[in-house]
Amino acid sequence: xxxxxxxxxxxxxxxxxxxxxxxxxxxxxxxxxxxxxxxxxxxxxxxxxxxxxxxxxxxxxxxxxxxxxxxxxxxxxxxxxxx
Numbered sequence: 001x002x003x004x005x006x007x008x009x010x011x012x013x014x015x016x017x018x019x020x021x022x023x024x025x026x027x028x029x030x031x032x033x034x035x036x037x038x039x040x041x042x043x044x045x046x047x048x049x050x051x052x053x054x055x056x057x058x059x060x061x062x063x064x065x066x067x068x069x070x071x072x073x074x075x076x077x078x079x080x081x082x083x
Contacts, residue, residue: 001059003031008038010076017060018076032056039063043071 002011005021012019024034036050043050045067055061065071 001031001035001061003034003059008034010042012077032061035061036063039065042075043067045071 002019002021003024003026005023008021008023010018010020020035020038022031022034022038024031032052036052037047040047040050043065045065049066051064051066053062053064
């Protein structure tokens, strides 16, 4: 995750992880909240279904997506290729 970017978006893969730029500062948990909201929007699920599992203060995060159906993970590669 890269906070403080001019525009939010999926950049692509970086060190075998999905890199996401966020238009939110890394203060007062704003970037973490923006990350979960952004991922929820991409996957078309509720914000409450995306939870930060690890990496509260790190740029490398681990998220849990809690849904009954498998999300469409391809949105991450499609978003990255269109940027």
